[in-house]
Amino acid sequence: MPTIRSIKDIITAAGLTTGLKICLDAADSSSYSGSGDTFSDVSGNANHFRRGQVAGSDSADPTFNGSAGGLSASEYFSFDGGDNLTLVGSNPLQSFHKDNAKGTVLFGLYPVQSGVFISIIGDNVFSVDLGFRVQIHQTAARLIFATGNGSANPIVAISASVAVPNSAWSIDGVSFDEAVGANGGFHFVNGAVELFNSTATSPSASNSAGWLCVSGNEGATASNRFLNGSRLAWIAVWEGVALTQAQVQAIYSEAGLRFGLTAGGDAALSCTSSLTAVGSAMAYGSASLSGSGSLTCTAAGAPEAAEEPIHPIASLPIAAPDEPVVAEAEDLLRLNTSAVIDLGYLVELRPFAPAGTSLPA
16 A cells, blocks of 8 residues: 655655645644644744634534545545634734735635635735635636736636546645746646636736635635535645646645556556666666556567667656656666666656666665
């Protein structure tokens, strides 16, 4: 079985903690102990949230499910249609609605949908108020990323093709770099990506005065909260950093293991290879690789004289590790090393073995 890690551990292992402002994970005992009012931010910035509207118990408190630190799909907060999570301190996301903004929001969500708008996270009360919001559209469950300048929406990006599943776990989000413009942002739903224009028209330079909250638009008058039966497992937010598609896919590839959205471990791997060792310097051929986990290919064939120099490399990133990847001789295997897939993220190179032997794991 693959190892399930907390979302913070996944982000840290991927080297993506720069700009991480908020990281809440119901399955991580460092983020939620299993009881109490505080849902702790483990980003290192102490941007903690509370259950409901006020300190202590109130009618807007979502309910914790599972066991503290369980790191499974059974750990989450459930919502009854009137619940939300509100930021305890000052708003750390004051640039999302401004010129040259960059940011990323990712979350593990089980939304119940019924033809209404659902706000995932935001800090503006109404659509044009200063701030931003990430929502699910009332029509076809499309993702929305919108900002407000006080009188209009500088950015309104509504996905056309990627829809958030109803009453099922999914990993979704948005990443954007306002200065890029065309194709400067993308919606993400369970591995599917849709690009959007990230240019902000007449953005405001003023800070938002709204409450930052999860589930609903803002504060005690919050509307568009998660409907009854909805669940939130985790949410992570970066400010000043727009994660790339490959980086988001890498997080999804491992974070999806918790919900059975992605596959991992040796049993999920497949490898068909025709590798020929050429002298002691090269492996020549091709291998089709898919899945995630650890994989060792086998060299076969008689040694022949090397005709080209060795081109060793340290690692080769894979853009979409959850999809089949073909490593051709020209790109990868003309080396004095073997190829090992580790968790589907990188191709790591190990010492080459003689022809006809199994390369070391």
